[in-house]
Amino acid sequence: MLIRFATFLAPNMRPVYQFIADYVGQSLGCSTKLAVGASFDQFAAGESDIGFICGLPYIQLADQNPSPVELLAAPVLQGERYAGQPIYFSDVIVRRDSPYQTFADLRGCCWSYNDLDSHSGYNITRYRLVQMGETRGFFGRVIAAGSHQNSIRLVCAGEVDASAIDSQVLAIELRDQPDLAAQIRVIDTLGPAPIQPIVAARHVPESLRADVQAVLLALGDDPAVRSYLAHGFVERFARVTDADYDVTREMVRAAEAVGFMRIE
Numbered sequence: 001m002l003i004r005f006a007t008f009l010a011p012n013m014r015p016v017y018q019f020i021a022d023y024v025g026q027s028l029g030c031s032t033k034l035a036v037g038a039s040f041d042q043f044a045a046g047e048s049d050i051g052f053i054c055g056l057p058y059i060q061l062a063d064q065n066p067s068p069v070e071l072l073a074a075p076v077l078q079g080e081r082y083a084g085q086p087i088y089f090s091d092v093i094v095r096r097d098s099p100y101q102t103f104a105d106l107r108g109c110c111w112s113y114n115d116l117d118s119h120s121g122y123n124i125t126r127y128r129l130v131q132m133g134e135t136r137g138f139f140g141r142v143i144a145a146g147s148h149q150n151s152i153r154l155v156c157a158g159e160v161d162a163s164a165i166d167s168q169v170l171a172i173e174l175r176d177q178p179d180l181a182a183q184i185r186v187i188d189t190l191g192p193a194p195i196q197p198i199v200a201a202r203h204v205p206e207s208l209r210a211d212v213q214a215v216l217l218a219l220g221d222d223p224a225v226r227s228y229l230a231h232g233f234v235e236r237f238a239r240v241t242d243a244d245y246d247v248t249r250e251m252v253r254a255a256e257a258v259g260f261m262r263i264e
Contacts, residue, residue, distance in 0.1 A: 001030040003212070006037035006048040008057065008117075009196055010148050010169045012176070016232035017052050020216070023225065024050075027215045028208075040117075043201040044068035050212060051199050055248045056119040058197055062242055063249075069199040070209060073216040073237040074244075077168055077195070078230070086238045089167040089191035090120040093155055093184045100162060103128065103188040108140040109161035112151045113263065119248055120166040121148060124190045126263050127251035135260040142263050149173065156183045164190060171233050193251075194244045198237070 005021040007014060018034050025032035035048075040057050042048040051069070053061075061069045074086035081089065094100045100109070114121035129138055143160055145151040151163035152173055167189075174180050198216060200209045219225050220236025229235070255261060 003028075003030055003032045003208075004047070004049045005032060005034040005051070006042060007034065007052040008037040008040070008054065009052050010166065012149060012169060012172045013052075013232050016229065016234065019228045019231075020219070021050075023219070023228075024212055024215050028211055043199070043203075046201070046203050049201050049204050051201070052196065053199055054117060054119050054196050055194050055245055056123050056252075057117050058199060059245050059249050059252070061199075062245070066202065068202050070202060071240055071242060072198045072200050072209065072213045074195050074197040074240040075232070075234045076220075076236050076238050078233045078235045079171075081167075082192075084235075085192075086195045086197075086240055086244070087192040088120065088195040089189050089193070090124050090164040091167050091170050091186045092162060092164050092188040092190065093152065093170070094162045094187055095155055095158060096183055096185050098161065098185065100187055104132070105187075106162050107134075107138055110141040110143065110159075111139040111263070112143045112145040112154050112160040112163045114145055114148045114151055114163075114166075116144070118148075118166075119193060119196075119251075120191075121151070121164055122263065123248065123251055123255075124193060125164045126255050126260065128190055129263065130254050130258060130260055135258050137264050139264060152180070152184070156180070162187075167191075168195075168233055172231075194240065194247055197240055197245075 007017045021032040021034040148165050148169040154160040216237045
């Protein structure tokens with residue numbers, strides 16, 4: 001039997017997802033394969049079995065009737081700010097020498113986001129603008145960077161002024177690039193929000209879904225596994241429910257209510 005994993009998340013987390021896919025296979029005595037996801041339609045089409053996805057596409061999939069996916073678990077990150085809960089933040093970064101001190105200072109600036117399907121890079125920023133009443137054009141220019149890592153690079157190079165970065169992704173980049181901390185500053189934090197879940201496609205047999213979930217929930221209990229999880233600052237995996245992602249839904253609804261679907 002082959003279990004097909006797909007990641008739709010940041011490239012710097014791929015080693016952790018590869019480890020998890022391999023570990024699940026070893027634990028269940030089956031083959032596994034991890035690929036970069038091309039489309040969320042892969043779950044309904046029977047092309048992907050298990051996915052690492054953002055909370056925003058999760059709610060879009062979950063709200064379909066019938067939904068093509070089911071929640072399995074979500075990571076709990078290391079650090080006091082996460083309070084032992086499956087949450088994360090979006091840290092708004094600028095260059096170290098930038099004059100910007102607060103989010104409000106960013107009016108008219110050049111902003112980058114990673115992807116339209118990203119909660120941490122797009123949806124939560126849009127929600128902040130709705131909260132501010134800034135739905136008629138706040139940024140001077142908005143650029144699609146393609147990934148959080150590209151957004152960080154653009155900020156460091158001075159090609160954009162600011163961006164909201166997934167706090168897990170930023171922590172990994174700061175660890176792996178020791179000189180990065182001297183190049184950027186965090187001027188605001190958006191969130192917390194429910195963190196990106198691991199989902200199973202509905203076509204996966206219920207018994208197999210339960211087996212994969214059990215392996216995921218026990219990962220943090222294995223001392224031999226902790227160092228691999230620590231690469232992504234993951235402490236353990238926890239159960240999550242669809243209701244946990246209502247926070248994300250409410251942010252989308254707030255933008256829809258005022259007709260503000262594209263950041264500008």
